Amino acid sequence: MAKELRLMKGNEAVAEAAIRAGCDGYFGYPITPQSEVMEYLMAEKPHERTGMVVLQAESELASINMVYGGACCGKKVMTSSSSPGISLMQEGISYLAGAELPCLVVNVVRGGPGLGTIQPSQSDYFQATKGGGHGDYKLITLAPSSVQEMYDFVKVAFDLAFKYRNPAMILSDGAIGQMMEKVVLEDQIPRLTEAEIIKKCPWATTGKTPDRERNIITSLDLDPARQERHNLKLQEKYKKITENEVRYETIDCENAEYIFVAYGTSARICLKALQLAKEKGIKVGLFRPITLFPFPVNQIKEMAGKIKGILSIEMSAGQMIEDIKLAVEGKIKVEHYGKMGGIIPSPNEVLEALEQKIIGG
Amino acid sequence: MTEEIIIAGFGGQGVLSMGKILAYSGIMQDQEVSWMPSYGPEMRGGTANVTVILSDNRINSPILTQYDTAIILNQQSMDKFESEVKPGGLLLYDPNGIIRPPERKDINIYKIEASKEASNLGLPKIFNMIVLGGYIKVKPIVKLDNVMLGLKKSLPPRYHHMIPDNEKAIKRGLEIVEDVQKV
Numbered sequence: 001m002a003k004e005l006r007l008m009k010g011n012e013a014v015a016e017a018a019i020r021a022g023c024d025g026y027f028g029y030p031i032t033p034q035s036e037v038m039e040y041l042m043a044e045k046p047h048e049r050t051g052m053v054v055l056q057a058e059s060e061l062a063s064i065n066m067v068y069g070g071a072c073c074g075k076k077v078m079t080s081s082s083s084p085g086i087s088l089m090q091e092g093i094s095y096l097a098g099a100e101l102p103c104l105v106v107n108v109v110r111g112g113p114g115l116g117t118i119q120p121s122q123s124d125y126f127q128a129t130k131g132g133g134h135g136d137y138k139l140i141t142l143a144p145s146s147v148q149e150m151y152d153f154v155k156v157a158f159d160l161a162f163k164y165r166n167p168a169m170i171l172s173d174g175a176i177g178q179m180m181e182k183v184v185l186e187d188q189i190p191r192l193t194e195a196e197i198i199k200k201c202p203w204a205t206t207g208k209t210p211d212r213e214r215n216i217i218t219s220l221d222l223d224p225a226r227q228e229r230h231n232l233k234l235q236e237k238y239k240k241i242t243e244n245e246v247r248y249e250t251i252d253c254e255n256a257e258y259i260f261v262a263y264g265t266s267a268r269i270c271l272k273a274l275q276l277a278k279e280k281g282i283k284v285g286l287f288r289p290i291t292l293f294p295f296p297v298n299q300i301k302e303m304a305g306k307i308k309g310i311l312s313i314e315m316s317a318g319q320m321i322e323d324i325k326l327a328v329e330g331k332i333k334v335e336h337y338g339k340m341g342g343i344i345p346s347p348n349e350v351l352e353a354l355e356q357k358i359i360g361g
Numbered sequence: 362m363t364e365e366i367i368i369a370g371f372g373g374q375g376v377l378s379m380g381k382i383l384a385y386s387g388i389m390q391d392q393e394v395s396w397m398p399s400y401g402p403e404m405r406g407g408t409a410n411v412t413v414i415l416s417d418n419r420i421n422s423p424i425l426t427q428y429d430t431a432i433i434l435n436q437q438s439m440d441k442f443e444s445e446v447k448p449g450g451l452l453l454y455d456p457n458g459i460i461r462p463p464e465r466k467d468i469n470i471y472k473i474e475a476s477k478e479a480s481n482l483g484l485p486k487i488f489n490m491i492v493l494g495g496y497i498k499v500k501p502i503v504k505l506d507n508v509m510l511g512l513k514k515s516l517p518p519r520y521h522h523m524i525p526d527n528e529k530a531i532k533r534g535l536e537i538v539e540d541v542q543k544v
Contacts, residue, residue, distance in 0.1 A: 007385050007394065007515070179423050180381065180396035182388050271421030346426045 004185040010150040010176040011036035013183050014080065014106055017154035019046045022189040023104075024075035025053040027066035029085060032118040033174035034108035037080045050191050060085040064092030064105075071101035072217045074197040074204030076158055080106035082174070083124050084115055087132070093167060094133025098219030100203075100234075102161035104154065105139070106170045108177035111342035119342025120174030120265060125319035128171045129293045136231060138238045140168040140245065141292040143263040147181035149290075155186070164241055165203070171292060173315065175265040175344060247290035248299055256285035258358055259303060261324055262313040263289050265344060270313055272347035277354070284354060292320070300327040309333040309358040313350055316340060333358060362417050364502050365425055367442055369410035370434025375489030378515070379432075380411035382493065385511030386503040387415035395423040408437050415502060432496060436460055449544060453496055463541075470541040471499050478537055479530070487530035494534020505531070 046052035057063040063079045070077035111121035142153045157168035260270040267288040312321040318336035337353035387394040397412040431442045433454040448467045457476040473495035479488040
């Protein structure tokens with residue numbers, strides 16, 4: 001049977017994907033440019049389709065703590081927001097990471113700092129990948145660059161979150177949230193039954209269950225020795241994620257002399273810049289990290305040996321560039337070009353920056 | 362084939378829905394499509410615009426600074442987007458409210474008296490479909506049949522009773538679009 005095709009906004013795609021991925025609960029609070037996630041869910045009434053709960057909480061703090069509660073019970077739960085709202089959630093995200101709870105947080109990034117603007121930006125890279133809350137923790141971070149990926153990554157993120165018992169984040173931006181593209185929809189995955197959850201999540205607080213010890217979920221342990229052991233275990237897990245879950249895409253990198261590194265909307269702009277560069281005879285490719293944590297360090301390191309320079313394109317003052325520089329270890333020139341405050345650079349500007357900062361510089 | 366279009370006018374003129382119907386028409390003929398609205402402060406009153414791309418290949422940047430086609434429905438948009446049409450490209454406008462008509466000599470220019478026609482028909486809401494009809498007449502990148510399918514797909518079922526009026530408007534648009542300048 002032919003797959004179902006729909007023209008959808010990125011935000012709507014996240015919502016539909018959540019229902020179809022068998023999500024048990026969504027808790028959120030409206031904020032531009034991601035409000036369509038909850039609007040779509042409310043209109044769609046998923047409790048009638050799959051039994052999924054959708055709740056508008058009284059605040060972002062309440063949302064993320066409802067996610068904590070649902071995740072403790074082994075449920076597939078999520079929230080979404082945009083930059084200022086995600087900042088409010090950081091305490092809860094740190095607790096989820098500390099308590100090793102799987103969940104999905106979607107950040108449709110807008111320009112900051114502060115209330116900033118409602119226009120697209122990528123200035124939350126540090127917050128997403130370096131731990132926006134307190135403590136040594138990591139979020140599995142996926143960066144979609146199309147509406148189809150907004151849809152696909154919901155399932156991917158849930159799968160990874162449960163595989164590693166770790167919160168996952170989809171780091172999108174206002175442009176991908178608001179734009180419409182063609183989306184191929186997957187068939188409905190049924191929500192897990194209580195019995196299936198008990199089997200799949202033996203760690204979860206699933207009520208009095210025979211044949212097992214009482215499960216306690218907490219991020220608190222006042223004994224330093226035990227707390228250190230817990231931290232070492234977390235680090236071991238992040239190492240495993242780094243070894244096994246790196247995702248990226250390369251375009252025209254084989255014979256390239258220069259490389260753009262960009263994710264999300266910036267990667268789309270770079271694709272157009274590749275076309276313009278080709279017309280000028282410049283050999284440039286695009287390396288697109290799909291996972292921002294784990295960052296494709298080894299792949300960039302290996303590539304650095306074959307090219308003359310890298311231009312990192314980000315809608316920020318330059319955040320991902322730090323990870324690129326660490327990967328490249330000073331072997332070649334790495335520069336940043338980007339716009340802030342909700343402005344999206346044009347493909348022409350990106351190409352000019354390559355010519356000035358890398359080729360001519 | 363790739364067609365990069367900007368549709369720009371006032372909020373409430375149906376700019377975004379016209380773009381959506383065009384995008385859905387592209388899907389109906391198996392094309393890749395993108396629809397990128399302006400969603401900033403301007404949508405809260407004032408001007409509204411949407412970039413629509415139809416292509417046989419993967420679409421790169423959904424945000425552009427140069428367009429194959431500009432469909433212009435007010436003076437502010439004319440001031441902003443006339444200069445962003447690619448040389449040899451197309452500019453289609455409704456002269457209603459335009460005090461400074463386009464001056465470029467290197468682009469194809471068409472006009473369509475859509476708002477006048479919509480009020481003559483007593484159907485001001487289908488103004489945008491008259492414009493869409495004019496566009497597919499001068500640039501037949503989507504087939505009329507696919508536009509009709511796209512229209513049906515993009516309207517929620519509760520509005521399906523309005524399809525006949527919309528179809529009439531699109532067909533009227535095909536008839537009344539006028540050449541201004543060809544290059």
